[in-house]
Structures are given as C-alpha cells and as structure tokens.
Amino acid sequence: MSLLQRLLRQNRLTSSQIAKDRLKMVLIHDRSDLSPGMLEALKDEIIATIGKRVQVDPARVTFSLEQDGRTSRLVADIPLIPKMR
Amino acid sequence: MQGFTGGDSQGFCHMSARVITITSGKGGVGKTTATANIAAALAQLGNQVVAIDADVGLRNLDLVMGLENRIVYDLVDVIEGRCRLRQAMIRDKRTDGLYLLPAAQTRDKTAVSPSDMVLVCDELRPSFDYILIDSPAGIERGFRNAIAPADEVIIVSNAEVSSVRDADRIIGLLQADEKGAPRLIVNRIKPDMVAAGDMLAIGDVLDVLMIELIGTVPEDDQVIVSTNRGFPVVLENHSLAGEAFRNIARRIRGEEVPFLSLQQNRGLRGWLKKLRGGGK
Ligand SMILES: Nc1ncnc2c1ncn2[C@@H]1O[C@H](COP(=O)(O)OP(=O)(O)OP(=O)(O)O)[C@@H](O)[C@H]1O
Numbered sequence A: 001m002s003l004l005q006r007l008l009r010q011n012r013l014t015s016s017q018i019a020k021d022r023l024k025m026v027l028i029h030d031r032s033d034l035s036p037g038m039l040e041a042l043k044d045e046i047i048a049t050i051g052k053r054v055q056v057d058p059a060r061v062t063f064s065l066e067q068d069g070r071t072s073r074l075v076a077d078i079p080l081i082p083k084m085r
Numbered sequence B: 001m002q003g004f005t006g007g008d009s010q011g012f013c014h015m016s017a018r019v020i021t022i023t024s025g026k027g028g029v030g031k032t033t034a035t036a037n038i039a040a041a042l043a044q045l046g047n048q049v050v051a052i053d054a055d056v057g058l059r060n061l062d063l064v065m066g067l068e069n070r071i072v073y074d075l076v077d078v079i080e081g082r083c084r085l086r087q088a089m090i091r092d093k094r095t096d097g098l099y100l101l102p103a104a105q106t107r108d109k110t111a112v113s114p115s116d117m118v119l120v121c122d123e124l125r126p127s128f129d130y131i132l133i134d135s136p137a138g139i140e141r142g143f144r145n146a147i148a149p150a151d152e153v154i155i156v157s158n159a160e161v162s163s164v165r166d167a168d169r170i171i172g173l174l175q176a177d178e179k180g181a182p183r184l185i186v187n188r189i190k191p192d193m194v195a196a197g198d199m200l201a202i203g204d205v206l207d208v209l210m211i212e213l214i215g216t217v218p219e220d221d222q223v224i225v226s227t228n229r230g231f232p233v234v235l236e237n238h239s240l241a242g243e244a245f246r247n248i249a250r251r252i253r254g255e256e257v258p259f260l261s262l263q264q265n266r267g268l269r270g271w272l273k274k275l276r277g278g279g280k
C-alpha cells in the first residue's frame, strides 16, 4: 500500500472505528494478562529455543495474540531456513 | 418475614426472589440510575421488589429513588444487629411493592462481608420476586459484596473505551467466579454521534465484549430532571430513557421485547452521512 493510499485510508476511519480497534487490541492483552512487552520477550525466548535445533529467520517470525470467542490464542508463524547441502 | 407482601397474601407466599446485581467496573456509568429505574419498573409490573444499596460509604440509591428522608436504619445496622431487617426496609409509598434497603453512609465497605450479603438476601428471598443490588464501582470488597448473593449479573457500560474495557474486566472476574453469563446494558447512547461515527455503536460494543445485550438506554435529559426530583424516570410516561428501562424490566421477566431503534440516522450530521452513503 502506498503512503498516499495509507493516508487516505487513515482519513476514512471514524473515531468510533479507531476506538473499536484500540479496544480489541487492549482487551486481547488484558484477557491473557500478557502485555505487549511480555509478548516480545516471549517471542525472543521461543525463537532462541527453536533456534537451538533448527535455523530460523527471526526477522520473518510473526507472533500474535488472536481472539477466539472470549479466549485468546497465541499464534506463531516461524519460517525455517532451508538447510544448505 | 411476612408483611412485605402488600397484605394480600397474609404472609402466605411461595416467592423466591431472583437476586440481580447491577455492576460496571468503571464508576459513574449509570448503575444507580439503572437500579432505581428497573426496580420501579418491575414493581409497576406488579412484582414485589427490593433494591439494596451495596455502595456502603457512598450511598446514593436513596437519593435517586427519592427516599432519603425516610431512612432510620441501614444495611450495616442490620448486619451488626442493631435492628431487624424489616425495620431497615423503606417502603416506597408511590409505587406498590417497591422497597429500599439503604447503605450506611458513615461506614466503609469493610463493614459488610460477602457472606453478610448472602444472609441478608436469603432472609429476603421468600418475600420478594426480585432483589436488585446496586454495586459500587471497582473490583474490590464492595464489588465482591454485591455479587456474592447474585443469581444474575447485569453490567452497565457506556459506549466509550474505558467503560467497555472495565466491563470486560468484570466479565472476566465473573467467569472466574463461575457466576454465569452476565447481560449488558449500554447506557447514555447518543444516536447522532453513533450515526456520525463518533460513538461506538451497540454492535461494536457487543462485538468486543461478546455478551448478551439486555438493553440500550439513550442519553436523556429527563434522567437528570427526574434524579433532581427523586422520581425515577420510568414513572414518567414520555421519556425515551424511561421506555428503555421499562423494556429492560420486561426482558428481565422473560418477555420478548424488541430493542428500541436508537441508531437510526438522525439530525443534520446523520442526514449528511446518509447523503454521502456512509450510514450503516
Ligand atoms: N441515560 C442517561 N441520560 C442522562 N444522564 C444519565 C443517564 N444515565 C445516568 N445519567 C447520569 O449520570 C450520572 C451517573 O449516574 P449514576 O450515579 O447512576 O452512576 P453510577 O454508575 O451509579 O455511579 P457510581 O459508580 O459513582 O456509583 C448521574 O448524574 C446520572 O443522572
């Protein structure tokens, strides 16, 4: 998405949509008792643990908390670097 | 404990009240207003109702119900044995079947324990159809006292980020307490702001909290006027908030009542929005 497109999109968001998005994010963390900072720390620990066995590319790891009803689900996507032969 | 039953049943009654606690997390969202109005509406529908003010130290339900001049004893007097329960109950002379059990004003929440509340409610249950408990804000002792005897919980929120977040915290605590699913009142809705995209719509709040809605109440100047007078707004016929609270009372009784449409596009901004095709 270009910067211009992003600005236009940003412009169209009403304050209530912004409120809803912010609420959804904050509640995911409230409900799981995992702050964004702790989530980052957890991500580093998991990458380090997995990295002991296989090679992972830390830059491409995505890590997120998602809602599943009223419970939160931790979703990690950890691409492995193919082994050089 | 006969005598609360309006005389017609001569103490011969088989009632067993449902205890419903009205709480919120965040302060000032309308718990006391909702308690006073739903209690009056349930009594108007022919039920025996007692409203208990569990906000010990910051009592207000008496004032909102217009019964502040008739208090002799209070909840803490009952608990500490200075009077019998029926002596502390105030009968609302304007509405048949409506009673108030006031909170103490000069004590704090630690004067009451959750088990005290359970005992008081158990003593009241046989004589009433509904016991409504006005919870204090917060998640500490006062909240614990208020929910201890509850069969059902109603959470009040405004359509605004902080009160929705706090409502979510309450929902989590109730889940941990195995209290059964609470229901939600969204209070002080401004339809014009919702239409203009500047206030969370009911659907947004429900999407986020994922609980059942029991009512929506618009922002209504009549609430303030009626609170000034100590005369619940449900007793007036021509107010939107009054109608909303009456509908909530009927839903509590198990009636199917359609939700008031508060979200139609109204006013100039709503109209402009419709022109732009942005209305939902
Ligand atoms: N639907 C409404 N329209 C207009 N004003 C309202 C409405 N509901 C409540 N209010 C006003 O909002 C204020 C706070 O209401 P209320 O005292 O019922 O809140 P509360 O949740 O009991 O507060 P606390 O947490 O301090 O106990 C009061 O001045 C009341 O008149």
Ligand SMILES: [Mg+2]
Pocket (backbone or CB within 6 Å): B031, B032, B033, B055, B060, B134, B135, B136
């Ligand atoms: Mg109050």
